[in-house]
Every structure is written in structure tokens, then in C-alpha cells.
Amino acid sequence: MTGAGYAPARYSGQPGPQLFTVTVEIGGTPILFETSDPDFRAMIERRYSGFLNSSAAPAYRIKIQITSCAEPSDKDVQVSRRGSVWLLDRGDFQAQWDQQSRIGHVLQTANPYSLDTVIRIVHSLVLAEQGGFLVHAASALRAGHGFIFAGVSGAGKTTLARLAPPDAIVLTDEISYVRRQGNGYRAYGTPFAGELARVGENVSAPLAELYLLEQGKKNRIEPLEPLAAARALMRHILFFARDEEMVKKVFDSVMTFVSRVRISRLVFTPDERVWGLIE
Amino acid sequence: MNEKYVIRSKAVASRILGGEMVIMSAVDSTLFILNEVGAQIWLAADGQTSLSEIVKRNVCEEFEVHPDVAYSDAQEFVDALANHGIFQTSERPLSCLDQSASETP
Numbered sequence: 001m002t003g004a005g006y007a008p009a010r011y012s013g014q015p016g017p018q019l020f021t022v023t024v025e026i027g028g029t030p031i032l033f034e035t036s037d038p039d040f041r042a043m044i045e046r047r048y049s050g051f052l053n054s055s056a057a058p059a060y061r062i063k064i065q066i067t068s069c070a071e072p073s074d075k076d077v078q079v080s081r082r083g084s085v086w087l088l089d090r091g092d093f094q095a096q097w098d099q100q101s102r103i104g105h106v107l108q109t110a111n112p113y114s115l116d117t118v119i120r121i122v123h124s125l126v127l128a129e130q131g132g133f134l135v136h137a138a139s140a141l142r143a144g145h146g147f148i149f150a151g152v153s154g155a156g157k158t159t160l161a162r163l164a165p166p167d168a169i170v171l172t173d174e175i176s177y178v179r180r181q182g183n184g185y186r187a188y189g190t191p192f193a194g195e196l197a198r199v200g201e202n203v204s205a206p207l208a209e210l211y212l213l214e215q216g217k218k219n220r221i222e223p224l225e226p227l228a229a230a231r232a233l234m235r236h237i238l239f240f241a242r243d244e245e246m247v248k249k250v251f252d253s254v255m256t257f258v259s260r261v262r263i264s265r266l267v268f269t270p271d272e273r274v275w276g277l278i279e
Numbered sequence: 280m281n282e283k284y285v286i287r288s289k290a291v292a293s294r295i296l297g298g299e300m301v302i303m304s305a306v307d308s309t310l311f312i313l314n315e316v317g318a319q320i321w322l323a324a325d326g327q328t329s330l331s332e333i334v335k336r337n338v339c340e341e342f343e344v345h346p347d348v349a350y351s352d353a354q355e356f357v358d359a360l361a362n363h364g365i366f367q368t369s370e371r372p373l374s375c376l377d378q379s380a381s382e383t384p
Contacts, residue, residue, distance in 0.1 A: 227297040231310060242306075247305040248292040252294070
């Protein structure tokens with residue numbers, strides 16, 4: 001199977017099987033999914049239940065074709081571009097997504113993780129065009145402000161989310177969604193869950209601060225200079241495409257972000273007292 | 280001594296941040312932070328000005344350094360970044376149109 005050779009014949013306009021649709025809105029970007037498999041549509045509705053919005057006009061449409069024939073998903077995903085069309089390829093799925101027509105096609109098994117990966121990639125590409133990004137980070141909303149906690153696996157993202165006090169709303173414990181808003185940024189909840197195994201709340205808030213997590217013996221916040229912040233943050237940005245133009249856009253996004261948002265190292269010991277510093 | 284001409288690769292993104300020049304290779308996403316001298320050479324690397332002229336004009340006149348030492352350091356710097364695809368070098372003047380045919384990757 002190759003991504004380039006995939007021709008979605010059933011979407012050629014000829015009469016075909018009934019299509020079931022569902023719109024999933026993450027980060028204020030509604031994407032309509034179409035599938036002829038009602039069970040798969042039901043799976044999407046369950047998995048993204050807090051993020052469904054049937055009344056939103058879709059910004060993008062993605063048509064999903066389910067196949068029983070696929071390779072294992074243990075390969076790295078390949079993301080490349082031909083003109084305005086992005087090609088996404090991993091053993092368990094192949095997808096095309098045209099940024100101009102805003103229409104995509106996915107050929108995949110009925111595995112929900114395949115679609116989850118496609119959704120993350122599409123959002124990362126959309127955000128790159130808008131000066132935003134997805135970042136390996138937990139995030140939360142407190143007192144009307146968004147806070148992001150970035151770190152590698154084991155740094156404490158899930159721990160921090162688990163320790164969140166009642167007045168904090170967890171947006172995610174795994175993948176945070178950052179969008180430009182005027183001269184600032186906004187943090188959105190995502191359905192992308194980590195070890196917490198709980199989807200985030202579908203709410204958003206202006207971003208107040210981004211913390212780089214580090215476990216230590218005493219809770220403290222150490223502000224970072226933009227340059228150090230940029231170096232650290234680049235390591236946590238979720239980006240799949242090795243396309244030069246896109247890499248430049250992500251670089252510009254990060255450089256602008258660190259110039260406008262307060263970024264600090266949050267050294268913490270894993271108990272609820274750390275939240276006393278987050279306000 | 281053969282002249283050396285240096286041009287900035289098109290496959291990089293750069294930004295001045297906190298007074299320092301930050302460069303990222305768009306090919307492998309490697310991040311480089313240039314010191315003041317490196318930034319001067321980076322900004323002057325137009326492919327038309329020889330490295331010796333860049334060193335004379337942008338390094339020796341701005342910093343207290345012996346010309347031979349400055350040129351040797353500049354060559355080392357340029358070669359190191361050329362190995363990462365950040366610069367392209369040639370013994371002839373280069374334009375951005377020449378970039379794919381230049382002598383070093």
C-alpha cells in the first residue's frame with residue numbers, strides 16, 4: 001500500500017453506500033467525519049463525546065474508508081506534501097488531506113488510535129498555518145487563566161493533572177492545544193488523554209504561563225529567558241511534517257510565543273502543594 | 280589562498296531573540312545559537328562577498344582580533360555550519376539561484 005496510490009473510488013460522486021457523519025470540534029476547529037460504517041461513527045461519538053458539535057459549520061471534511069487489510073502501526077508516521085495535498089502514511093492508515101479544498105480521505109482499519117493520529121496531525125498542520133501548535137503538555141484552566149505544563153514522559157504531566165484542585169479544570173494531561181488570539185494565546189481542552197485516561201474538558205482560556213516541568217525536592221518557579229525557553233519548548237512541540245516550509249512556520253511560531261508568553265521552569269515535588277504556586 | 284564565498288541556505292529559519300541569532304535547520308530541525316561574531320558572518324553571507332572581505336569588514340573592524348586568527352576562526356565556523364546545511368560555500372560568487380549546485384552541502 002502506498003499513500004500516493006490510494007484512490008478513494010467510493011467518493012467519486014457515484015451512488016454509494018449511506019454515509020454517516022459526525023463533527024468533532026477541537027480548538028475551535030470543527031472537522032466533519034464521514035464513514036459508511038455506523039459502528040465506526042458510534043466509536044467516534046463515544047471517544048470524542050465532549051467535543052461533538054453537530055451545529056458547527058465544518059472547517060474541514062474527512063472521509064474515512066475502513067479496511068480490514070493493513071500493516072502494523074509500529075512504524076513512524078510519514079508526512080509529506082505534494083502541492084496543497086498532505087500525504088500521511090503509517091502501517092495502519094493512509095490519508096490525504098488537501099489544505100486548499102479542505103477535504104481529506106483516510107483509509108484505515110477500525111482502530112480508533114489510527115484516527116486519533118490523523119486528527120492530531122491535521123490539527124498540527126492547521127495550527128502551524130495560524131501561529132499555534134500542539135505541545136506535549138498537560139494544561140489546566142484556573143481563575144479564568146490557562147496554564148500549560150510541558151515535559152517529556154515521566155516529567156509529571158499526569159501527576160500534576162491528577163493533583164489539580166477542585167477549582168482547576170484539566171484541559172488535558174497529554175497534548176495541549178495552543179492557538180494565537182490577538183497578541184496573545186489561548187489554551188484549549190483536548191480529547192487526547194495520557195496516563196490519566198480521561199479526556200480533557202472542552203473549554204478554553206487565555207494562556208497565562210507555560211511551565212517546563214522538573215521534579216525536585218522543593219516547589220519553586222524559575223523564570224526563563226526567551227532563548228532558553230525556546231530551546232526547551234522546541235523539544236516538546238508536536239510536529240510530524242519534515243516539510244521545510246512548515247518547519248520554518250513552527251520555528252517562527254515558537255519564537256513569537258516565547259517573546260509573548262511567560263515561560264518558567266516549575267520544579268515540584270509530587271503533592272498537591274505545588275498548585276499553591278499556580279494562580 | 281583560494282577565495283571562499285558563503286551564502287545562507289534557503290532551508291533555514293532564523294530570528295534574533297534576546298539579542299542572539301537563533302537559526303534552525305529546516306531539514307533536521309537542529310537549533311543553533313550564534314555568538315556576536317557568528318551572527319555578523321551570518322548576516323553578511325550573501326554569496327557575493329568573499330569570506331576574507333566579510334572577516335575584514337564585519338569582524339576585524341568590529342572586534343579586537345588578529346586578522347589571521349579571525350579568518351581561521353571564520354573558516355572553521357563556516358565549514359561547521361556548512362556540514363549542517365546552514366551555509367553553502369564555493370570558490371566562486373554564489374547567488375540564491377546557484378544554491379542547489381554549490382560545492383558543499
